[in-house]
Amino acid sequence: MSDDAKSIARGLQKRDPDLLDRLIEQYQYRLFRYLVYITGNKERAEDFFQETWIRVLERGHQYDGKSKFEAWLFAIARHLVIDWQRSKKAQSLDSLTDPEQENPLQFGNEKEPSPLHQVLSHETQENVQASLSQIPAIYREVLVLRFQEELQIEEMAGVLSVPLSTVKSRLYRGLEALRGVLQGGAA
């Protein structure tokens, strides 16, 4: 892993306040965006954002710089959200802990042309977010980690604490769900 990750690990071990300030600045957007996508709520994401950094301070000594810092950061944020969901006992359909449904992935009927390409050209960012909010959180999350945060599948498996095959299956389903909701928005 890079020298940067190693120096972050050293700084966190020492609880370097300047390093923490710098990391909060540096990762604020990515962490907040990730939290918004997995919680579906900006106010809640803000609370989790602060809690995540408190955890980083308290558990910083556990980061050894062998993996990307952001993967570790997202894992902390994710599990705070899961703990909160568990404490609420909210087994909602949008839960991140919902079991994977192992139905075979269905591709759309190729004979039915979709108006997606027309819509996307007019799609505002708000519409994209509204569409994303219709995707189950477990799929939304992998899409964000893969295509926004550009994490590798192995890194995602670490963040999500699931096997590689599960990450891949969620990604395929997520991709199909994303296409689905965008097509639905167009209808």
Added chain:
Amino acid sequence: MSDQHHARAKQLIAQERVEGISQAERDWLGTHLQECTNCATHAQETEQALRSLHTAAIPLPAGLASRTQFRVQLRLQEMREREPKRRALWAACAVSWVFGIASAPYVWRLFQWFGERTGVPKVVWQLGFGLWWTIPALFVLIVLLMEKVRQGGEPDWLRQSK
């Protein structure tokens, strides 16, 4: 062109973005997309959907970073204030343990003398000695348990990912 070809093309379109495809598969897909408008549209839509995801912006709440920095600094200060107390506690444990080990022969004799004077059965004063000697260990155990309870255990997910 069979339905199987279209299904394979769509699968490869997704696979290319998720985990990558081989050069042979890429060549096959490229050829198929040139011949099949529907699959080409599917590929284009997938690409556009991902691009829109990639560029979707979420406005940051005002002062989020500074408020967080403030909270983190407060917590850091609190932790630093607590650190000397914890160190003193561990030092006290260590000293009491060392003292316990060093004084064990004398305490044994003291218990023996007391046992003989009061006439209690040998096993009772020996048990008393054993309990007295395990006090520092019990103390450490209690401290450790309290720490564990305070932190709510050590969740697996906080450990490094592979």
